[in-house]
Amino acid sequence: MFLSEAERSETLWACRFCMMCHVADRVAAVLRRESYTPRGRAAVLWALEKGLLDWNADAADLVYTAVNDGLLERWCVGKYPYEELIVDARARFFRRGAVPEEIRRRVEDLHAGREMGPSPAAILGDAGVAMDPEAPRILFAGCTSRRRFPETLIRLGRLFNAAGVPFRVLEEEPCCGWPLYQLGDFDGAGAFSRRVAQMLRRAAAREVVAMDADCLRMFTTRTVRFGGDVTGITFRHAVEALADWLKDGKLVVRRPLPGPVTYHDPCALARYRVTIEPPRDILRRVVAGEIREMEESGGNAPCCGAGGMLADYKPEVAGELAAWRLREAAETGARLLATACTRCDEMFRAAREANAALPPLEVVNVIDLVARAVAIG
Amino acid sequence: MSLNEIFIDIMKQLGYFVANLSREFNSMPTDFRYQVIVNEFRDALGSENVSVRPVDLYAYSMDYYLAPQIWADRGLKPCQPDIVVHPGSTEEVARVVKIASRHRLPVIPYGGGSGSQGGVTPLYGGVVVDVKRMDRILRVDDRSLTVTAQPGINGQRLEWALNRRGFTLAHYPASVYGATLGGYIAARGSGTLSTKYGKAEDMVLSLEVVLPNGEVIRTLPVPNHACGPSLLQLFVGSEGTLGVITEVTIRIEPMPEARRFNAYLFEDIRAGLEAGRRIMTRRLQPCTLRLYDDNSSERIVKRVLGLDVRGCYMVVGADGEASAVERTLDAMAAICTEQGGRELGPRLGEHWWRHRYDFYFPPHNLMLPEMSGTVETTTTYDKIYGIYRAKKEAIEEGFKEFGARYIAHFSHWFPWGVMIYDRFIIPKPPQDPQEALELHTMIWAKAARTSLAHGGVLNDHHGIGFKLGWLMPEQYGPAFAVLQAIKDALDPQGIMNPGKFGFARRV
Missing domain, CATH: 3.40.50 (Rossmann fold)
Structure with missing residues (x-):
């Protein structure tokens, strides 16, 4: 387990009756049900501990319907590790064999190496x-x-x-x-x-x-x-x-790209690693036009929907999160949405394909942008 | 039935439910009538919008009310609904209420679950009507400065949406991150800028409401008229006991050109109160005026904001046109210093504003294992210091053996008086949940009766719910019969949020 018993207990204590991060939880905003709020999940976990509810697929459903993107911990003044609490809860469900069928099948696929793609x-x-x-x-x-x-x-x-x-x-x-x-x-x-x-x-x-x-x-x-x-x-x-290579001159921009461009920060980079400036440095070098920030960006950027394996378990919810982010990107007036994570890239493309009403924004990996600008691909 | 008997009756029923809940619920799924009702709701809303999953029923048993928290904390099952429904429109709410009415099933409207008075506690089971799917902004009138929205919209999301258009709701309650617009209205909420912009009841223009018989009505389009008593205000603060609010039209404000703060320190709470009174009676219109007593300054301001102050901390704020803001701050500064306040400087005022919600996050908020309660009241300036002293003594002396502490701040000021936001803290409440709740009720009763005896009201902005309902007849006296008669006329079966507000139980 990644949380000590003391950390877990303290986090449960803090979250089970608190709703101060509800507005930061986009899954809760999409589903609009108390059970799927941070407090709802924590309250149910507490009830499981106390033997008031059963460890079954319904309870597991609440903790698997989450993006674990680190945003709630960032929002929280007390910095309680809510995402770790959820992952910890998933492990407890898994050990009890009480996970939803979709999760069991996905785990089997991963063990069998299915859907890995070519080497x-x-x-x-x-x-x-x-x-x-x-x-x-x-x-x-x-x-x-x-x-x-x-x-x-x-x-x-x-x-x-x-x-x-x-x-x-x-x-x-x-x-x-x-x-x-x-x-x-x-x-x-x-x-x-x-x-x-x-x-x-x-x-x-x-x-x-x-x-x-x-x-x-x-x-x-x-x-x-x-x-x-x-x-x-x-x-x-x-x-x-x-x-680094662009800065050092190892890569030379030959065809600067037209803007305006906006950038979506992947949670694993911006929040967990604080890699916020490097992709922006790249964009400033390869894009001739304007770089426009979305209202929530950097460490505050919300999840694209792929976090926490939500896209595997509840693709329709994950798709709504991606669509939400696409609309925010379009509000900047950018013609192109760049991201540095293949999962974000996949989410945005899938959401756009699934919903023709979404803004016709081109979604591009920063790697592809660099390749275009240095004219190698 | 005497007031005391009503209270005992409610407590007994509650005890009965706590003790017997699991047996009651375990028998439910096999109950054919129950299945029929569930199917009716599914037919009306779609299966995906009706839940009887135990995890959902449990999640909807919680809000900020201490009783379910104590029960859960001590391993007891709280009062739960039998069914949770998620209507997406006024029509669907009406369908739900009609089904409930036909089956005489309790209906508990549920928004953000941010209440602290037991307003959503399903005392007698029934159907929880979660309005969070109804979260659309329907119209923003930028000429009249109003917004019309559905009740389930999250307060902060509404605020952000308005901000993007250059407006603000100017309603910043501590619960803003979780509370809903409907909840603001249903509980007569207030916020950190209410001194200038008013409480929810001052801001609302009109409502659409589903009545207990499923009929949909609208109040008059504007609140100020000479067309008889205010139907609007009948539903404002009714906490789901008279109907379900399904649409709200409320005033908005342009984003102010400037908003600035300053802070002062008073040695004595009376001096701070007098400064506040002078500011208000000179009609200076501060947006924020907040005075902490010395206990609160020590416990809350120092710990949360890291401001090492001894005495009574006051933050003042003004917003609007920049030049007017300057004038207001200067005038307030003159009054505060004249009353012996030491200026701490704008930095300590701005600091408070930036961190104004931090107080309500764990570990700073008051929560279990400490037992606390906000026993706030409102009164006129001539009585406020007397109430403060009397309640402080009533709690600290009356419950000395439990180590009771009393902290207070004065945060919502009116042209004629002020609200005292006072709280009791019991550091180590009894482990036994019944004993703990009895103590909680006793302290509340003492605090509330002290407020009433000194010219205050039971509550300023948290509402009544179950917690204070039993004291309502005592507060209103013979006038409570008027409220009960209105309730009986609108809801003869008593299905709407039964057990709340002190209304007699019918269902």
């Missing part, structure tokens, strides 16, 4: 991206990139090449364990964490550049606690690397 080695190799088998730098693609955005992965590989930065990928890239952790399968998440750490060590990795912000959060905050030894390896996100 990054194959994607990049087939595209002719040059990789150095001796390089101490590993590009970790993540399953969303592999499955949904192989072209973006290829562009990132080409940007490595263009910048003259040698890299390679793991021959068989495993899941980082993040989805299992979020779904409450801590044993599974632990096994994946240890496995990926072992593979990185065997590969003599000194640096890992993650394309998926959630993978990065897993590596930097959870892998070690799950028993994965990543001593001596530094981790950073692709946008952090790209920002």
